[in-house]
Amino acid sequence: MISVRFFPVLCLVLAAASYAHSWYKSPEKDGQPLAAPEPSPYGSLWPLPQEVQISPNAMFIPPAEFTIVHGEGSTAGADCLVLQDAFRRYFDYMFGLLRLKDAPKGLQSSGRLVQLQVTLTAKDNECHKYPSVLSDESYKLMVNGDAAVLEASQVWGALRGLETFSQLVYQDSTGAFLINKTQISDFPRFAHRGVLLDTSRHFLPLKVILKTLDAMAFNKMNVLHWHIVDDPSFPYQSETFPELSNMSADPHLITYHPLTHIYTFIDVRMVIEYARLRGIRVIPEFDTPGHTDSWGKGQKDLLTPCYKDGAPSGTFGPVNPIVNDTYAFMYKLFNEIGKVFPDKYVHLGGDEVNFSCWKSNPDITKFMAEHGFGTDYCKLESYYIQQILGIMSSLGKGYMVWQEVFDNHNQIKPDTIVEVWKGENYNEELYKVTAAGFSAILSAPWYLDYISYGQDWQRYYRIEPLNFNGTEEQKHLVIGGEACLWGEFVDASNLTPRLWY
Numbered sequence: 001m002i003s004v005r006f007f008p009v010l011c012l013v014l015a016a017a018s019y020a021h022s023w024y025k026s027p028e029k030d031g032q033p034l035a036a037p038e039p040s041p042y043g044s045l046w047p048l049p050q051e052v053q054i055s056p057n058a059m060f061i062p063p064a065e066f067t068i069v070h071g072e073g074s075t076a077g078a079d080c081l082v083l084q085d086a087f088r089r090y091f092d093y094m095f096g097l098l099r100l101k102d103a104p105k106g107l108q109s110s111g112r113l114v115q116l117q118v119t120l121t122a123k124d125n126e127c128h129k130y131p132s133v134l135s136d137e138s139y140k141l142m143v144n145g146d147a148a149v150l151e152a153s154q155v156w157g158a159l160r161g162l163e164t165f166s167q168l169v170y171q172d173s174t175g176a177f178l179i180n181k182t183q184i185s186d187f188p189r190f191a192h193r194g195v196l197l198d199t200s201r202h203f204l205p206l207k208v209i210l211k212t213l214d215a216m217a218f219n220k221m222n223v224l225h226w227h228i229v230d231d232p233s234f235p236y237q238s239e240t241f242p243e244l245s246n247m248s249a250d251p252h253l254i255t256y257h258p259l260t261h262i263y264t265f266i267d268v269r270m271v272i273e274y275a276r277l278r279g280i281r282v283i284p285e286f287d288t289p290g291h292t293d294s295w296g297k298g299q300k301d302l303l304t305p306c307y308k309d310g311a312p313s314g315t316f317g318p319v320n321p322i323v324n325d326t327y328a329f330m331y332k333l334f335n336e337i338g339k340v341f342p343d344k345y346v347h348l349g350g351d352e353v354n355f356s357c358w359k360s361n362p363d364i365t366k367f368m369a370e371h372g373f374g375t376d377y378c379k380l381e382s383y384y385i386q387q388i389l390g391i392m393s394s395l396g397k398g399y400m401v402w403q404e405v406f407d408n409h410n411q412i413k414p415d416t417i418v419e420v421w422k423g424e425n426y427n428e429e430l431y432k433v434t435a436a437g438f439s440a441i442l443s444a445p446w447y448l449d450y451i452s453y454g455q456d457w458q459r460y461y462r463i464e465p466l467n468f469n470g471t472e473e474q475k476h477l478v479i480g481g482e483a484c485l486w487g488e489f490v491d492a493s494n495l496t497p498r499l500w501y
């Protein structure tokens with residue numbers, strides 16, 4: 001089938017599809033799980049919609065006449081920026097380079113399609129809102145007669161339907177545009193279909209992030225998990241604490257610069273709005289108490305001083321959990337973050353906390369004794385996490401955490417989302433997290449930064465996120481998955497091929 005898009009975009013569509021697919025439509029056929037990827041009988045539709053009927057009747061689309069318009073009775077109109085922008089974008093994807101190419105005269109077809117009418121039915125169609133975990137992404141598409149009809153309750157479903165429509169358009173050997181008469185009814189299997197980008201280990205220029213959002217939209221993925229800061233650098237420019245990005249990086253780290261390699265408020269807003277126009281949420285991650293080396297450079301006394309032979313060694317460990325200044329700082333920082341990022345959720349990290357520095361520090365030892373923690377450093381970690389979770393709740397935000405926060409018996413709010421990332425026994429972990437009543441996101445089998453020989457995309461495709469022993473109720477708590485592209489060996493030069501091939 002010939003490209004409906006210009007070339008680089010087509011590559012993304014074909015490649016990315018592998019793991020997005022099973023999050024959308026169950027990889028089953030006649031009730032049997034697919035043994036191996038099969039070529040779709042529906043041409044280039046990806047991910048495969050829930051219900052598809054394509055007839056062998058093809059219609060010509062004359063691009064010079066074709067329009068995408070608001071349907072009669074739609075609750076959306078010209079002030080719905082999300083749709084206006086999508087109409088323009090999808091027209092360009094389909095016909096941009098060849099818009100004057102009309103059907104050659106005298107060819108056989110079952111008619112001409114000259115319009116796509118997009119109708120939103122919900123009173124609260126969310127045109128002027130941000131997508132959320134509760135957004136309705138369902139839609140119906142009917143391609144039949146002169147005008148095709150796309151119907152969705154909310155604007156997010158219309159975006160998914162426009163993507164599907166664009167995938168149905170193809171060109172024949174003369175270059176004429178065609179679409180078959182088609183009926184589609186679709187909704188995603190999982191509400192959270194994410195990609196994690198890591199901008200601390202290598203800075204990613206804005207345009208690479210925006211390009212990733214485009215590719216996500218082609219695959220109907222809807223969450224950018226922005227792992228924005230970590231040990232190596234703190235590229236988020238905070239208004240409250242500008243020293244964090246000014247000072248954060250190791251001067252020898254050539255992948256970072258405090259003037260050019262940062263995300264300003266404007267940059268962040270641009271990512272969030274670009275994502276919103278594509279129905280994608282942006283969830284920032286500010287990981288603590290570990291993974292915070294870079295924070296310590298711009299915020300004095302935030303990290304725990306490590307000791308050696310009874311004296312401070314000059315090195316630092318995780319965030320210092322025993323001083324009030326830490327929590328005053330965190331309150332101010334998360335208060336800002338909560339306002340800059342509109343999503344209900346912030347990812348608070350909580351993974352891989354190294355206890356050796358805490359163990360070396362006599363003040364920490366004293367604090368542990370006073371609080372009856374004994375020598376159980378998990379209890380100290382829990383104490384810290386508890387304060388941070390309290391701060392987030394007081395700011396009206398929900399939170400996501402890495403699985404250790406659950407594993408170390410923290411008291412977390414019932415609506416916490418636990419991200420299961422450890423490679424071993426992730427099915428067992430999904431069982432435990434959901435048995436305790438928490439929502440879970442699976443990322444363990446999709447660490448795309450691990451490269452291996454051969455076609456590893458097939459392995460990603462075969463993973464079934466609900467393949468753990470658990471009740472139906474437990475399975476409902478698995479709200480989706482994330483493909484993680486950690487940044488140790490990824491920068492602007494190789495991100496796109498590594499993420500989407």
Ligand SMILES: *[C@@H]1O[C@H](CO)[C@@H](O)[C@H](O)[C@H]1NC(C)=O
Nearest residue numbers: 042043054055056057058180
């Ligand atoms: C679309 O219609 C053409 C022309 O009849 C037919 O050859 C093709 O198989 C149809 N495509 C699908 C996916 O049914």
